[in-house]
Amino acid sequence: MLEIHVVRKDNRHLYERYFDPYFRLRHDIYVKQRKWMDLDRPDGREIDQFDTEDAVYLFCLDNGQLIGAMRALPTLLPTLMSDIFPYLNIRGEIRRPDVYELSRIFVIPERRGEHAGPRVEMLLLTAIMEYGISIGLTGFTIVLEAWWLPRFERCGWKAHPLGLPQPIDGMSVLAVLVDCDEATWKSLYSQIGLTKPTLTWRGLAGITRQALPEISTLAPPSVQPTR
Amino acid sequence: MQNLEPYWGRRALDFVDAIEASKTTACVISQFERMIGNLGFHAYIMAGIPTSGQSLKQLTVANGWPAEWFELYDRENLSSVDPVPRHCYNTLNPFEWKDAPYDREYDKPAHRVMTRARDFRFHEGFCIPIHYDDATGAISIAGEHPYLDPDTRSALHLMSVFAHGRLRALSKPASIGPRRLSDIEAEVLRWAARGKTAWETGQIMRISERNVRWHIEEAQRKLMTTNKTATVAVALVNREIVL
Numbered sequence: 214m215l216e217i218h219v220v221r222k223d224n225r226h227l228y229e230r231y232f233d234p235y236f237r238l239r240h241d242i243y244v245k246q247r248k249w250m251d252l253d254r255p256d257g258r259e260i261d262q263f264d265t266e267d268a269v270y271l272f273c274l275d276n277g278q279l280i281g282a283m284r285a286l287p288t289l290l291p292t293l294m295s296d297i298f299p300y301l302n303i304r305g306e307i308r309r310p311d312v313y314e315l316s317r318i319f320v321i322p323e324r325r326g327e328h329a330g331p332r333v334e335m336l337l338l339t340a341i342m343e344y345g346i347s348i349g350l351t352g353f354t355i356v357l358e359a360w361w362l363p364r365f366e367r368c369g370w371k372a373h374p375l376g377l378p379q380p381i382d383g384m385s386v387l388a389v390l391v392d393c394d395e396a397t398w399k400s401l402y403s404q405i406g407l408t409k410p411t412l413t414w415r416g417l418a419g420i421t422r423q424a425l426p427e428i429s430t431l432a433p434p435s436v437q438p439t440r
Numbered sequence: 441m442q443n444l445e446p447y448w449g450r451r452a453l454d455f456v457d458a459i460e461a462s463k464t465t466a467c468v469i470s471q472f473e474r475m476i477g478n479l480g481f482h483a484y485i486m487a488g489i490p491t492s493g494q495s496l497k498q499l500t501v502a503n504g505w506p507a508e509w510f511e512l513y514d515r516e517n518l519s520s521v522d523p524v525p526r527h528c529y530n531t532l533n534p535f536e537w538k539d540a541p542y543d544r545e546y547d548k549p550a551h552r553v554m555t556r557a558r559d560f561r562f563h564e565g566f567c568i569p570i571h572y573d574d575a576t577g578a579i580s581i582a583g584e585h586p587y588l589d590p591d592t593r594s595a596l597h598l599m600s601v602f603a604h605g606r607l608r609a610l611s612k613p614a615s616i617g618p619r620r621l622s623d624i625e626a627e628v629l630r631w632a633a634r635g636k637t638a639w640e641t642g643q644i645m646r647i648s649e650r651n652v653r654w655h656i657e658e659a660q661r662k663l664m665t666t667n668k669t670a671t672v673a674v675a676l677v678n679r680e681i682v683l
Binding site: 303304332358359360362363364366367373374375376377378379380383384385387400403404405406 | 446448449450452453456460532533534569570571572573590591594595597598601602604605608609619620621622623658661662663664
């Protein structure tokens with residue numbers, strides 16, 4: 214059973230045992246596979262200055278195993294874009310309570326591009342938008358490799374460029390602002406054929422959440438086959 | 441890199457804003473053609489790269505090639521020997537045509553395409569690969585002496601990707617409600633609607649029969665139907681597929 218869990222400072226104690234494998238997976242993926250050597254650390258864990266208590270994580274768990282994740286940082290605090298890649302954004306710095314920055318979006322290689330059931334990558338993209346709507350965000354900033362842009366366009370994520378793509382470590386990388394809105398969430402939802410919300414909010418009952426748009430209205434096809 | 445004069449950056453962002461605000465494909469195309477014209481390009485194509493059973497025509501998003509070249513290219517299926525589309529499968533980054541590798545001595549068909557392209561004043565070209573999970577495409581732009589310094593390349597890359605995205609968004613068939621099927625699921629259903637079996641569809645699309653069945657099952661799950669016939673019917677009525 215695939216579940217996507219919201220993990221933040223309020224409930225982190227419930228997920229402590231996942232953090233060691235999480236940082237090790239990040240090291241495997243970003244240092245060993247993708248060779249982002251700036252992130253290399255002798256202890257085999259990839260942890261950076263943005264893994265603070267204000268970071269929010271989405272953990273994708275399959276029967277208790279971590280198979281994918283994503284990190285969201287408030288743009289009111291330092292982010293990759295503000296501190297490391299400021300030159301990628303020429304539209305002007307974005308520091309807003311309603312915008313978070315996404316980074317370290319990954320799915321473990323064995324679970325990429327699956328065809329049975331919704332794809333894990335798509336689930337994560339849908340889940341973060343569900344999180345954004347729930348806590349009242351209007352957008353996400355992301356520093357990403359440019360080849361993602363057509364994929365975003367195809368799945369309905371509306372990305373606005375903040376500057377020109379620049380070569381970084383052999384890849385063309387740029388900064389974008391992505392809309393977080395109900396229309397996009399609904400469109401993602403119906404594309405991957407979900408019938409209920411994706412997020413698990415364990416230990417977060419104290420958080421005020423905005424209601425999600427009604428899903429039952431979008432679930433049935435416009436024309437139901439007679440049965 | 442940090443101290444770039446943002447002239448090209450601003451220009452590219454203004455272009456993207458204008459493209460996003462455009463309401464028709466004709467409007468997007470005329471702005472795109474003017475922009476590449478200013479950079480010294482006179483021809484372009486935005487299209488999926490055909491695999492067996494597909495024609496270039498059906499995969500074309502925008503065609504700014506001279507008619508004669510397009511006809512020749514489509515008729516002789518040159519995309520199967522052209523080193524430029526071939527290189528798209530091997531890279532995620534944009535590249536210049538001259539950097540698409542091929543063996544000049546032994547790969548005669550590839551060399552012939554590159555030589556014939558010169559008859560159309562395609563002396564230099566720039567290609568942006570487009571990668572989806574189930575398909576690969578490209579935006580390819582050619583001219584005699586285009587500007588291709590690093591800043592211009594970055595700007596051209598950004599502007600082209602957004603023009604391509606906007607054209608796709610504007611030319612999607614108006615379905616009832618949001619679209620649920622992926623491109624490949626829709627294609628499998630279109631063949632099913634024409635009476636092809638899973639095996640036949642697999643042969644046509646060059647994927648395995650098992651894979652075809654998978655896509656049909658995914659479509660079935662998404663449309664909440666119970667069998668292939670109902671899935672095709674619901675997809676047609678909702679204009680998820682058009683025959």
